[in-house]
Amino acid sequence: MTTTTIDSPTRPGDTAAAGPLSGLRVLELGHFVAAPFCTRLLGDLGADVIKVEPPGAGDPVRQWGARHQGHSAWWSVHGRNKRCITLDLKKPRAKELALRLAAQSDALVENFRPGQLDKLGLSEAALREARPDLVIARVSGYGQDGPQRDRAAFGVIGEAVGGLRHLTNHPPGNTDLPPVRVGISIGDSVAGLYAAFGVMAALWRRDAAGRGDQRGRTLDVALTESIFSLLEGALPEYGALGTVRQPAGGAIATAAPSNAYRSRDGVWVLIAANSDPLFRRLADLMGRPELAGDPRYQGNQARVANRDTLDAHINAWTAQHEAAELERMLEAADVPATRAYTVADCAADAQFRHRGMVREVEDAQLGRMLHPGIVPQVPDDPGAIRWAGPSVGAHNEEVFSGLLNLSADEITALRQEGVC
Amino acid sequence: MTTTTIDSPTRPGDTAAAGPLSGLRVLELGHFVAAPFCTRLLGDLGADVIKVEPPGAGDPVRQWGARHQGHSAWWSVHGRNKRCITLDLKKPRAKELALRLAAQSDALVENFRPGQLDKLGLSEAALREARPDLVIARVSGYGQDGPQRDRAAFGVIGEAVGGLRHLTNHPPGNTDLPPVRVGISIGDSVAGLYAAFGVMAALWRRDAAGRGDQRGRTLDVALTESIFSLLEGALPEYGALGTVRQPAGGAIATAAPSNAYRSRDGVWVLIAANSDPLFRRLADLMGRPELAGDPRYQGNQARVANRDTLDAHINAWTAQHEAAELERMLEAADVPATRAYTVADCAADAQFRHRGMVREVEDAQLGRMLHPGIVPQVPDDPGAIRWAGPSVGAHNEEVFSGLLNLSADEITALRQEGVC
Structure with a gap:
C-alpha cells in the first residue's frame, strides 16, 4: 500500500520525519469514533497502531457517512496509518493472540461497554499479566464505575449530560426550534483527545529516564466528563452565585458586538x-x-x-x-x-493549504482523496500520512507473521476456523 | 494556601497520589484561555506549572465571567494548581529571569501572537540556548507561519474558519436566526487539549529510556486547525463527491429519530x-x-x-x-x-458526584467553591486539586527564592523596579 502526499509542499520532510511517537506500539480494541480517533492521533504522530476488528465487515464505522465507490470516505481518514487485523474475540484462540499482541504493545485503547472486555477474558488483570507495564485507556460514555456506568453511550445523550446541548441554542423565547447538535461527534472526539493526552502522560511517567516508575496505568475517560470539563466557569459560578449558564444564540453573553450577520447573498x-x-x-x-x-x-x-x-x-x-x-x-x-466557512471554504483556504492542512493522499481503495493534515503540527518532526484507511484485515499476514511469528499455514488455519 | 477536597469520597487517595506528571515542570507564558487551559490539564495531573503574568492586574482572564466577592469564579478553576508569578517581560531583567526559569523547566507553553516573543528576546533560539532540550508549545489562532499568521486570534472567528460555525445551525430555510455559538470557548479548549497532548508526545520522545533522543521539539498548534481536525469525513467527502456538509439542527443528518423534543414543562x-x-x-x-x-x-x-x-x-x-x-x-x-442538562443538573448528577466530577474546594480568596474534577481520570494515581486559582504574584517569593536563589533583598528590589 503506497501513499503519496502530493500537495503540501510547505512541510518539507513530511514523509521523511517519522514523528515523535515512532517506535511506540498501540493496540486498538475500538469501534465507532472515540477510541479510533484517539489512536488516529497517536498514529499521525508516528505510533504503530494495530487495530483489531471482528472478521467480516469490521468496525461498523466503516459504513458511516457518504460513500465513494462503495466505501466510506470518512474511513479513508479515520483509519489512516493503522495496521488493520481481524480477530473474533469471542474465540479463545483469538483472545490468546490479542494477549500476545498486548504483550508487545506499549498501550491499549478500547471503548467497549464497561465490563464487556472482562467477559471476553481481556480484563485489566489478564492484560497486565500479559504485559505488566501496559498503559490502558478505557473510553466510555459515563465511566467505568458508578450507578450509570452501564447506560448506553450515545454521543448526543452524553453531550447533553455534559451540559453542552443546553448551551447550543438561542435564548429562551427566541425560537421554538430545538437546540442544535454541534454538527459533529464533538463528545467522542474530545474524549478521544483526552485519552491520547492521558496515554502520553502515563507513558511519560512509565518510561522517563530517571523519573519513570516502569509502571502501567489505567485511564478512565468518560464522554460526559470530557464535555463537562470544557464548561469554563459555569460550575464555580453556579456554586458560588447560583447562576445557571443560559444559551446566547450566535452571540457571546458577556461581549458585544460579536455575532453572525447575514450578507445580501445570504451568507x-x-x-x-x-x-x-x-x-x-x-x-x-x-x-x-x-x-x-x-x-x-x-x-x-x-x-x-x-x-x-x-x-x-x-x-x-x-x-x-x-x-x-x-x-x-x-x-x-x-x-x-x-x-462561516463551509468545508469547501476550508479546502480552498490559503492558510490551510500553506500549512499542509488540506492534502491529497493516494488511497489504495478510493484513489486520490483529500485528507486533513496532522494536528498538533511538529514542524521538525511532523509525522506523515503513511497510508489511508486500509481494508478489513489488510495487515493480518504482516502482523501475525511479523509480530507473532505465525507461519503461513497457521494463518490459513486461523482464517478457516474463523479466528481471524 | 490550603485546599481541602471535601465531597469526592469515591476517589480514595486523591490528595495523596500525586498524579502521573508529578516531577514535571512547565512554564506558562499564557493568557486568556488556550495556553492556560493546556497548563491546567498538565497541572491537574501533577505537573508543577509556573504561570508568568504581567505585574498589576495579571492575566486579563482573571476579570472574565461572573464575579464572586470581586473575583472571577472561573479563575478559581482556570488557575488552580499553578504557581503564579509576575514578570514585566518588557524589562531586560525580567527576560533574563524568564530564561533562567525556562532553563529549569521541561516545557514551555505560550499563546502570544506569533512573533511577539521574538520581539521580547524570548525567541525559540534564546529559549533553547537557556535549555537546549526544552519542549515548546506555541498556541495561536492560525499557526506560526503562512499568509494569515498575523490575523487577530478571536475564538469565534477561528471556530468559523475551522468550519464549525456553519454546522451549528438549523437547515437552510428553517429560521432567520443566526447559527449559534457552541456557547463555550470550544476552539481555545480544543487547541489547549491538542497542545497538552503534543507536549506529552514530545516529552516522551525526549525522555523515554532507551527510545528517547534527548531533543526538544516545538509544537505549533492553531485554533483553526484544531477545530478543522474534528470535522469527521467532511473533507474527504467533499474531495471525492463534491458534497458540502450542511447543518442539521437538532438532528443527525444520517440517523433518525434523534433530536431534542420539548416536554410539557418546556424542557x-x-x-x-x-x-x-x-x-x-x-x-x-x-x-x-x-x-x-x-x-x-x-x-x-x-x-x-x-x-x-x-x-x-x-x-x-x-x-x-x-x-x-x-x-x-x-x-x-x-x-x-x-x-438537556443545565449546569445545575450536572452539579446534582449522581454519576458525576460518584466519580468526583463535582467537588467542593476551599479557595483562599473565595471560600468554598465548586470545581469540576480531573479529566482524564487515572484511578490509581489521580492527581489532585492542590489549590484554587491564586492571586496575582502569590508565588513570587517562593519561586524567585526557591528556584532562582534570589535573596529577600533582591526580590524587594525587583518589585521596586517594577520587574515583578
Missing part, C-alpha cells in the same frame, strides 16, 4: 468588534460613526445591555453587501471577521 | 431511538405501535427521509408529559434519552 458573516476601538472602526465602516458616540453603545457593558438594537443596526448594514465584499471591507478596516 | 429532552429495535420500543411507549410498522418509518433510511413528520409525532407525545416523567418512562423502556 453568515461573523463579526467580532467587541472592544471600544474595534467598535469605533466598525461604526465608521458602516457609515454610522454616531453609533460609537451613542451612550447606549459606549463601553462593552452598555453594548451587551443593548445588544439587540445594536445587532439590528449591523444586520441592516451587512444585508446591503455581498459576503466577499464584507470580508474585504472588514479586513481593510482591521475588524476581525470571516464568513 | 428539551434528547431522544436517540435511531435503530429499528429502539424505534419499536419508542413507538410502543408512545402508544403508537403502528408507527413502527409504517413503511415511511421502517428502517433508518426511510426514517431519515421522513424525519419531519416523524419528529412531529414524537413532539406531540413529549408535549403531553413533564420532562421528569419522560425521562422515567424512556429509561424504563430502555430508550436512550436525557433532558
Whole structure:
C-alpha cells in the first residue's frame, strides 16, 4: 500500500520525519469514533497502531457517512496509518493472540461497554499479566464505575449530560426550534483527545529516564466528563452565585458586538468588534460613526445591555453587501471577521493549504482523496500520512507473521476456523 | 494556601497520589484561555506549572465571567494548581529571569501572537540556548507561519474558519436566526487539549529510556486547525463527491429519530431511538405501535427521509408529559434519552458526584467553591486539586527564592523596579 502526499509542499520532510511517537506500539480494541480517533492521533504522530476488528465487515464505522465507490470516505481518514487485523474475540484462540499482541504493545485503547472486555477474558488483570507495564485507556460514555456506568453511550445523550446541548441554542423565547447538535461527534472526539493526552502522560511517567516508575496505568475517560470539563466557569459560578449558564444564540453573553450577520447573498458573516476601538472602526465602516458616540453603545457593558438594537443596526448594514465584499471591507478596516466557512471554504483556504492542512493522499481503495493534515503540527518532526484507511484485515499476514511469528499455514488455519 | 477536597469520597487517595506528571515542570507564558487551559490539564495531573503574568492586574482572564466577592469564579478553576508569578517581560531583567526559569523547566507553553516573543528576546533560539532540550508549545489562532499568521486570534472567528460555525445551525430555510455559538470557548479548549497532548508526545520522545533522543521539539498548534481536525469525513467527502456538509439542527443528518423534543414543562429532552429495535420500543411507549410498522418509518433510511413528520409525532407525545416523567418512562423502556442538562443538573448528577466530577474546594480568596474534577481520570494515581486559582504574584517569593536563589533583598528590589 503506497501513499503519496502530493500537495503540501510547505512541510518539507513530511514523509521523511517519522514523528515523535515512532517506535511506540498501540493496540486498538475500538469501534465507532472515540477510541479510533484517539489512536488516529497517536498514529499521525508516528505510533504503530494495530487495530483489531471482528472478521467480516469490521468496525461498523466503516459504513458511516457518504460513500465513494462503495466505501466510506470518512474511513479513508479515520483509519489512516493503522495496521488493520481481524480477530473474533469471542474465540479463545483469538483472545490468546490479542494477549500476545498486548504483550508487545506499549498501550491499549478500547471503548467497549464497561465490563464487556472482562467477559471476553481481556480484563485489566489478564492484560497486565500479559504485559505488566501496559498503559490502558478505557473510553466510555459515563465511566467505568458508578450507578450509570452501564447506560448506553450515545454521543448526543452524553453531550447533553455534559451540559453542552443546553448551551447550543438561542435564548429562551427566541425560537421554538430545538437546540442544535454541534454538527459533529464533538463528545467522542474530545474524549478521544483526552485519552491520547492521558496515554502520553502515563507513558511519560512509565518510561522517563530517571523519573519513570516502569509502571502501567489505567485511564478512565468518560464522554460526559470530557464535555463537562470544557464548561469554563459555569460550575464555580453556579456554586458560588447560583447562576445557571443560559444559551446566547450566535452571540457571546458577556461581549458585544460579536455575532453572525447575514450578507445580501445570504451568507453568515461573523463579526467580532467587541472592544471600544474595534467598535469605533466598525461604526465608521458602516457609515454610522454616531453609533460609537451613542451612550447606549459606549463601553462593552452598555453594548451587551443593548445588544439587540445594536445587532439590528449591523444586520441592516451587512444585508446591503455581498459576503466577499464584507470580508474585504472588514479586513481593510482591521475588524476581525470571516464568513462561516463551509468545508469547501476550508479546502480552498490559503492558510490551510500553506500549512499542509488540506492534502491529497493516494488511497489504495478510493484513489486520490483529500485528507486533513496532522494536528498538533511538529514542524521538525511532523509525522506523515503513511497510508489511508486500509481494508478489513489488510495487515493480518504482516502482523501475525511479523509480530507473532505465525507461519503461513497457521494463518490459513486461523482464517478457516474463523479466528481471524 | 490550603485546599481541602471535601465531597469526592469515591476517589480514595486523591490528595495523596500525586498524579502521573508529578516531577514535571512547565512554564506558562499564557493568557486568556488556550495556553492556560493546556497548563491546567498538565497541572491537574501533577505537573508543577509556573504561570508568568504581567505585574498589576495579571492575566486579563482573571476579570472574565461572573464575579464572586470581586473575583472571577472561573479563575478559581482556570488557575488552580499553578504557581503564579509576575514578570514585566518588557524589562531586560525580567527576560533574563524568564530564561533562567525556562532553563529549569521541561516545557514551555505560550499563546502570544506569533512573533511577539521574538520581539521580547524570548525567541525559540534564546529559549533553547537557556535549555537546549526544552519542549515548546506555541498556541495561536492560525499557526506560526503562512499568509494569515498575523490575523487577530478571536475564538469565534477561528471556530468559523475551522468550519464549525456553519454546522451549528438549523437547515437552510428553517429560521432567520443566526447559527449559534457552541456557547463555550470550544476552539481555545480544543487547541489547549491538542497542545497538552503534543507536549506529552514530545516529552516522551525526549525522555523515554532507551527510545528517547534527548531533543526538544516545538509544537505549533492553531485554533483553526484544531477545530478543522474534528470535522469527521467532511473533507474527504467533499474531495471525492463534491458534497458540502450542511447543518442539521437538532438532528443527525444520517440517523433518525434523534433530536431534542420539548416536554410539557418546556424542557428539551434528547431522544436517540435511531435503530429499528429502539424505534419499536419508542413507538410502543408512545402508544403508537403502528408507527413502527409504517413503511415511511421502517428502517433508518426511510426514517431519515421522513424525519419531519416523524419528529412531529414524537413532539406531540413529549408535549403531553413533564420532562421528569419522560425521562422515567424512556429509561424504563430502555430508550436512550436525557433532558438537556443545565449546569445545575450536572452539579446534582449522581454519576458525576460518584466519580468526583463535582467537588467542593476551599479557595483562599473565595471560600468554598465548586470545581469540576480531573479529566482524564487515572484511578490509581489521580492527581489532585492542590489549590484554587491564586492571586496575582502569590508565588513570587517562593519561586524567585526557591528556584532562582534570589535573596529577600533582591526580590524587594525587583518589585521596586517594577520587574515583578
